[in-house]
Amino acid sequence: MKPTITPNNHEKKLADDDFIVSKTDTSGRITYANRIFMEIAGYPEHELLGVQHNIIRHPEMPRGVFRFMWNTLKAGDEFFGFAKNLCADGGFYWVFANITPDYDKNDKLQGYYSVRRNPPRSALEVLIPVYQEMLAIEKSSSVKDAPDKSLEYLFDVVKQTGAKNYNSLVLSLYKPNGV
Ligand SMILES: Cc1cc2nc3c(=O)[nH]c(=O)nc-3n(C[C@H](O)[C@H](O)[C@H](O)COP(=O)(O)O)c2cc1C
Structure with a gap:
């Protein structure tokens, strides 16, 4: 069962050469977690697997x-994005x-594979207010409509920046080595 954790403001930063790797089955259950993932998230392997x-x-x-991540993966495409993650200690x-x-090897989907790196602070400065507005939109929408409504806003932001699409925006915000 998912643990109940009270979030706090303590930030852990990945080093620029850290890679967090995880694999899941097709339903999103974790089948592999690398050492950095366990260290940063604060879970031993047996609390992550399955x-x-x-x-x-x-x-x-x-x-x-x-919602957009799963839609992208289910369409057979790769997803890029920035995420704030919760550690075991909040x-x-x-x-x-x-x-x-x-x-x-038979081209059958067996799950998903994720590699995560340290994001540049400049990207977070752009994205945090966008995510905050998305959350506000979700809070004022019905549970059913919330993800679509906030996604509409995200795509409007993409358009306003002049980026070709979501991927070009996030890839342009990301710069290697987390400058
Ligand atoms: C390979 C893979 C990696 C994922 N990584 C994360 C992650 O780092 N953080 C996260 O919150 N969700 C991640 N997810 C998405 C979760 O499965 C889930 O959809 C998301 O946390 C929303 O949870 P909720 O539906 O309970 O709100 C990942 C999914 C897959 C398939």
Whole structure:
């Protein structure tokens, strides 16, 4: 079962050469976690394996982002995005994530694969207010409509920046080595 954790303001930062890696089955249950993931999130391996990846979901992350993530993965595409994650002790850490569908040798989907790196602070400065507005939109919408409504806003922001699409915006915000 997902633990009840009270979030606090203690931030953990990934080093620029840290990679957090995890794999899931097709329903999002964790099947592999690397050492850095366990260290930063604060869980031993046996508390992660077989558990839904939302174990590290932070309440300040808009549902719309995850709606878009799953839509992208289910369409067979890779997802890029920034996420605030919750640690076992209530702290948090930001990541830039790349998630891809993971196929076996017969081209059958066997799950998903995620690699996360330290995001540049400049990207977070742009994204945090966008996520805050998405959350506010979700709070004032019905539970059913919330993710679509906040996603509409996210896509409006993408348009306003002049970026071609969501991916070009997030990839332009991300710069290697977390400057
Ligand atoms: C490979 C993979 C990696 C994921 N990584 C994260 C992550 O780092 N943080 C997170 O909150 N959700 C992550 N998710 C999404 C979760 O499975 C879940 O959809 C999300 O936390 C929203 O949870 P909720 O539906 O309970 O609100 C990942 C999913 C997959 C398939």
